Structure formats: C-alpha cells, structure tokens
Amino acid sequence: MANIRIINAHILDVVQGSLLPKQCLLIKDGLIEAVGNDLPEEPVDMTLDAAGRVVMPGLCDAHVHITAGTPDFVALRHWPPSYVTAHAKHILEGMLMRGFTTVRDAGGADFGYAQAIEEGLLTGPRLLFCGHALSQTGGHGDMRLPGDNQTDHCFCCAGLGKVCDGVAEVRKACRDEIRKGAHQIKLMVSGGVASPTDRIDSTQFAEDEIRAAVEETEAANIYVMAHAYTNRAIKRALEAGVRSIEHGNLIESDGIELLKKKGAFLVPTLSTYDQLALRGVEAGMPEALQKKVYSVLDAGLQALEAAWLADANIVFGTDLLGSMHDAQLKEFAIRGEIIPPDELIRSATVKAAELFNLSGQIGVLAKGYRADLLIVDGNPLDDPGVLQQPEKYLKLIMKDGRIYKNQL
Incomplete structure (x- = not known):
C-alpha cells in the first residue's frame, strides 16, 4: 500500500x-x-x-440493497445467487464511482460480499451488512404471493428477507445473522411498498419480538435498524430500543420527540420514492406494488422537514433498486430543498459514522x-x-x- x-x-x-x-x-x-x-x-x-x-x-449511504438487481423482490427470490452477484458487482462499482466509500446494506448482502470487497475480488465501498432482513409471516420481507402455499420460503437463497415468528424464532434468526458476521440486524416493523401481501399502515412483529431482537443485538454490541413508515410503528420500535428508523415517511411530532429522547437516528430514503414513481414499472416493479408508492411519496419530504426543524439525528440513505441505483446522488438534490449544504454533507459523513458506531474511523x-x-x-x-x-x-x-x- x-x-x-x-x-x-x-x-x-x-x-x-x-x-x-x-x-x-x-x-x-x-x-x-x-x-x-x-x-x-x-x-x-x-x-x-x-x-x-x-x-x-x-460519502456514506446508510440504506442500500446491493443485491437488489430488480425492484421485483418476488422475482428476485428465484434468481440464482451467481446472477445476483453479477448484478451486485455493477451496483457496487457504481456506488464507489459516485464517491460512496462506506455503505450500509439493509437486506440481502452477506459476509461473502464484504469479504470479497475487502480482498479486492469485488470493487466497491466498505460494506456493513445485516444478512437477511427479518420479517414476520406476511410482513414486508415475506415475498410469497397470496396464492403461494410454499412454507420453506427458500430464504437461504437470493432475496431480501427471512421469516420468523415468535420470540424464540426471532432470537434464533438474530443469533444466526450475528454468527454470520452481521454489523446490524434489520427488522421489518411495518408494511412496505415492495411486498405483495401487507399494507403500508400495518404494524409488524409483536413488541416482545422486537425487544428480543434488541436484546440479542445489545448482547453482541451491535444494534437494530427498523423499516417503519407509520408513527405507530416507529414509536413501538423506539420504545423497544431500536437505534435506527428507516424511511419514517409518516412520522409525527411525538414520534420525532421520542426519536430524540432515545438518541436514535432517522434515515429517510426520498430518492427511491421519487424514482419508483417516475420509472418503477419500467425498471421491473409490478404495477400493483408501484401504486403503493403514492401513499408515502409526498409525506416523506414533510417528515424530513419536521425532523430537521426539531434537530433530530438525520442520516443520508437512498434505498434504490435495480436500474434506479444511478439516481443515488439525487438524494442530495431532494433533501437540499429543505436542508442546507453543510448539514447535508454531515448526514453523509460524520452523522453516518456515528450511526454506524464508526466515529473515530x-x-x-x-x-x-x-x-x-x-x-x-x-x-x-x-x-x-x-x-x-x-x-x-x-x-x-x-x-x-x-x-x-x-x-x-
């Protein structure tokens, strides 16, 4: 060197x-x-x-999916891992060439990708991974269609999530991802856009299940990041000890105050809704799922403004999928409507490092x-x-x- x-x-x-x-x-x-x-x-x-x-x-991006070669997560379940890796290679190189030297994956990446980057077998940013995101049955990480009666889920293969129900299964799933080197654990605690059977406004996982995940991460000196849209889901997660709220489009003032009280972080991902609305179907997202975007699209900017005015911890994230990864830097332009340049840069550097527990590095x-x-x-x-x-x-x-x- x-x-x-x-x-x-x-x-x-x-x-x-x-x-x-x-x-x-x-x-x-x-x-x-x-x-x-x-x-x-x-x-x-x-x-x-x-x-x-x-x-x-x-730069740091606190919410990416390097294995999301398509926004159709139902189809992604059936991609061979070798094909997923070929897409990930292109996605990783693009991120680094945009100036991102550290990224936090929110579901799909694993130890093999991080090690390949470390050894120079793949070119890309430093990768902080969670393995599979954890989901309840019928939650945002369960990509089975309504008529799909398959029970084994095949989530050891390509895909975003792993299904687990009940405290014992959640603990086991957390321990397994921690065994495999996870830097953080991802929970789906509300409905989402890309999942076929849940509603945006649903809460997911019982409170004791969320607390079990937090206990397991605290024991391993890591933390939980949680996908959450509604204020109700956000508050449940924060009360249970979750460190990082992903998206947060429908957060309200009491949710923001609780976020501040707990010393937690908000990771808005506004560019993904912008891009899904503009070209989601063209990029491969099923039209029925793309329509769900509009229930959170406009609210995201309002939530960002409320969090900014309340002086909450805000970190840069994008959550882009498939061919839409090329819009990664547009997140700066969208947030720049509200947040001044110095704070924008902090959110993608020193604030991100604080969230990642990498301050000083x-x-x-x-x-x-x-x-x-x-x-x-x-x-x-x-x-x-x-x-x-x-x-x-x-x-x-x-x-x-x-x-x-x-x-x-």
Whole structure:
C-alpha cells in the first residue's frame, strides 16, 4: 500500500462546515497520518497536487440493497445467487464511482460480499451488512404471493428477507445473522411498498419480538435498524430500543420527540420514492406494488422537514433498486430543498459514522482516521450540485488509502 502526500488542498471540515485552506495530508498504510499546513518533508511513494481543489471525506449511504438487481423482490427470490452477484458487482462499482466509500446494506448482502470487497475480488465501498432482513409471516420481507402455499420460503437463497415468528424464532434468526458476521440486524416493523401481501399502515412483529431482537443485538454490541413508515410503528420500535428508523415517511411530532429522547437516528430514503414513481414499472416493479408508492411519496419530504426543524439525528440513505441505483446522488438534490449544504454533507459523513458506531474511523479527515477521501472541483458548501455530477467534478476517489479514480 502506497504512502501518499496530498498538497495544495482545501480541506472540508465537515464538523465545523468550513474549508481549511492550503493544507497537506500524509497517508500511510491506509490511514491519515497527519493533516496540516506545515508538514515535515519525508519520503513518500506518491505526491498528489490537489491544485486548490476541495478534499473531503468519502460519502456514506446508510440504506442500500446491493443485491437488489430488480425492484421485483418476488422475482428476485428465484434468481440464482451467481446472477445476483453479477448484478451486485455493477451496483457496487457504481456506488464507489459516485464517491460512496462506506455503505450500509439493509437486506440481502452477506459476509461473502464484504469479504470479497475487502480482498479486492469485488470493487466497491466498505460494506456493513445485516444478512437477511427479518420479517414476520406476511410482513414486508415475506415475498410469497397470496396464492403461494410454499412454507420453506427458500430464504437461504437470493432475496431480501427471512421469516420468523415468535420470540424464540426471532432470537434464533438474530443469533444466526450475528454468527454470520452481521454489523446490524434489520427488522421489518411495518408494511412496505415492495411486498405483495401487507399494507403500508400495518404494524409488524409483536413488541416482545422486537425487544428480543434488541436484546440479542445489545448482547453482541451491535444494534437494530427498523423499516417503519407509520408513527405507530416507529414509536413501538423506539420504545423497544431500536437505534435506527428507516424511511419514517409518516412520522409525527411525538414520534420525532421520542426519536430524540432515545438518541436514535432517522434515515429517510426520498430518492427511491421519487424514482419508483417516475420509472418503477419500467425498471421491473409490478404495477400493483408501484401504486403503493403514492401513499408515502409526498409525506416523506414533510417528515424530513419536521425532523430537521426539531434537530433530530438525520442520516443520508437512498434505498434504490435495480436500474434506479444511478439516481443515488439525487438524494442530495431532494433533501437540499429543505436542508442546507453543510448539514447535508454531515448526514453523509460524520452523522453516518456515528450511526454506524464508526466515529473515530470514518467521516472526518483527521489523524488516525481511515484514508477515505474525495477531491472535487468546486465547493460543496456553496453548491452541493458538484457532488451530483461525479463524472464532471469528482477528480479523485480514495478508500483505505487506495486510489480508485484519479483525474487530477
């Protein structure tokens, strides 16, 4: 691994929301060794001249599905794992080339993908996985059609979820995903758009089942992320100890206050509803399921605004599926209608790191942190649009000190 010096850099301090001019960075063994404007000269393998461009931390996406090569999860159940992996390869490479150096998978990815990325067999962001998302029978992770009487579910194969009912089955399912290396456990605690037999406004899993999952993750020093739309489902999950609410489109003021009280995080995923409404059927989603999008589409922006005004913990996420992954950076544009640029960037860097329990490792350019960084033309604090056109403005991508794009 090369030792690298970056000179003539304007470093984006994401915590303060400001630029530090005329800085240098020294990178050794994949970590940031030093940052400053007067670093001592020492031998390096490579010197990169940022030429006054902005150097910022790599981006984080807290809600992805790298195995979702199609938005039709019923069909995905029947894809061979080899075919799923071929799609995942393309999805992962696209994410990294957009500047995402860490992503959190919300169902489908496993130890094999994370290890393949670590070993360089696949090119992509650092991957935090949950294995299969856990669902009750007939819940958002149960992709059987109403007339499907199959009982074994075949969720050891490709697909999003694993069905478990009752406290004992939930505990066993959590323990099995933890055994397989899960960084977090995903629960489906309300209805969803892509599932064929549930309603958006349903609550899922009994409270004792949710608490059992939380207990198992706390024992393993990880946490639960929960798919939830309605305020009722969100409050049940938060009271049980869930750390991260995914989507949250129908959250209300008391749900936001409870989120703050519990120190939990909200991960809106507005770009996926935008894209499902625009091209979901074209991308392969069954028309009957695509219609469910409209029950949460407009509410998502309202929920984001309410959470932002209440100073809740908000983290960047997208939840895109199939060919719609190419809209990943549009999430910045949608949220930018409400949230200022410095907070947008924090949500995809330091706030995400806090949620992931990786504070001190990623999200900031400082001594001892992983060398995940981007060099961009233009100042994202003035114009977040520079982050949305990577082919034009993103000049260098580095993850763990390795360079994946260099157009300096």
